[in-house]
Amino acid sequence: MxxxxxxxxxxxxxxxxxxxxxxxxxxxxxxxxxxxxxxxxxxxxxxxxxxxxxxxxxxxxxxxxxxxxxxxxxxxxxxxxxxxxxxxxxxxxxxxxxxxxxxxxxxxxxxxxxxxxxxxxxxxxxxxxxxxxxxxxxxxxxIKHITPNINSYRSIYPGINYKFPPESKKLNPFDFSEETNIKIDSPDSILSSNILSKIFTGVSPLLSKEIVSLFQVNNKLDKGNALKELLIFSKKFFQSITNNNFAFTIYKDSKGNYKDFYCLNLATMKDYEKTKYNSA
Missing domain, CATH: 2.30.310.10 (ibrinogen binding protein from staphylococcus aureus domain)
Incomplete structure (x- = not known):
């Protein structure tokens, strides 16, 4: 999921x-x-x-x-x-x-x-x-009370000031510059399938794998600029889905077992049976 x-x-x-x-x-x-x-x-x-x-x-x-x-x-x-x-x-x-x-x-x-x-x-x-x-x-x-003995950083119960969960240090996929300086573990990890889930807030490994796969198919890899090119490609991808370009889809294997669902038609899930819905 x-x-x-x-x-x-x-x-x-x-x-x-x-x-x-x-x-x-x-x-x-x-x-x-x-x-x-x-x-x-x-x-x-x-x-x-x-x-x-x-x-x-x-x-x-x-x-x-x-x-x-x-x-x-x-x-x-x-x-x-x-x-x-x-x-x-x-x-x-x-x-x-x-x-x-x-x-x-x-x-x-x-x-x-x-x-x-x-x-x-x-x-x-x-x-x-x-x-x-x-x-x-x-x-x-x-609906759930969180007292100081449960969480010393963030309590939630009637009468106190509300505090959001700690902010993510990752980039917002809808508001970032492709010129952002990003530290990665090693050059070889640039095109690992989950690299974008480590860079962006709200991007799961499933979606990261999809974007990296599409990038590799549509671009000639220049190792020296791979990360910047991936960020440029990712920005265009995220901009495209802000236009409400969604396809709510359930994926099943050949035996009819549910494997996953997502709000996009994923090319990396092409071997699975797809059932699409107009609404989530």
Whole structure:
């Protein structure tokens, strides 16, 4: 599974097209680490599933309905208090990392207009869903509380200032210069299949392998300038997918076993059976 920053970028574009400017109609929490927001837009009810599961963290639209507990959890009740009737005014990804921030225009306890941000961190066992009050960056609540004895660098619980995970020192694939000075282990590692996952935030080894393979097919290798040429090629590749050039694809082997999925049609997966979808 390659839910990397590029895949999340494709999801963010799809979500913007479908739910931006919509209003929250319902909030449910069917699982301890999962919420479903029903958003009303253009006379349609659209369900947004957000999971902070350690094994399968994700965010996507869904048409499925789930049974909800008789007594809603505290986090669910808090989200209902601040988000029911709120308008989704902004949705953005943080630096091509696996973090999405959803800004909702709502009202505070005094009845004044206020922006509340739902921050979704899709990071394996560290995944979380947190609601903050944007004007003062205060955590209203999170689906998982992180106390100082669990993480001394970064706590998350009601009443404290929200702190993002440590920033990646890698390059943002959508905002970098091909002239950037990059240190590599050795000249021989320049065209290793995972080189770009070490250089760029949000690029998985699966995508790195694809880009390096395409580069080798389409370019005559000049070892002296290989890294710079690879960065130039990569920049053009990333620019092409900012134009919403996505093809959500599931890959299966000859026995029908699921092997992987991605938001692009990968040439390096040409030997696998492909099933394409219009939506993630």
């Amino acid at each position: 390659a839910l990397d920053g590029i895949f999340l970028h494709s999801l963010s574009l799809e979500l913007k097209d479908n739910i931006l400017k919509g209003k929250v109609d319902k909030v449910n929490q069917p699982e301890k680490d999962e919420i479903i927001l029903t958003i009303r837009k253009d006379n349609r009810n659209i369900k947004l599933l957000i999971s902070a599961s350690s094994n399968y963290p994700r965010i996507h639209l869904t048409e499925r309905s789930k049974a909800n507990p008789m007594q809603p959890p505290m986090f669910c009740m808090l989200l209902r208090k601040y988000l029911i009737g709120a308008k989704l005014v902004k949705l953005e990804q943080k630096d091509c990392d696996r973090i999405l921030c959803l800004d909702f225009e709502s009202r505070d306890e005094m009845g004044f207009d206020s922006i509340y941000t739902l921050i979704i961190e899709i990071m394996g066992r560290h995944s979380n869903i947190t609601l903050i009050r944007k004007r003062d960056n205060i955590v209203m609540d999170s």
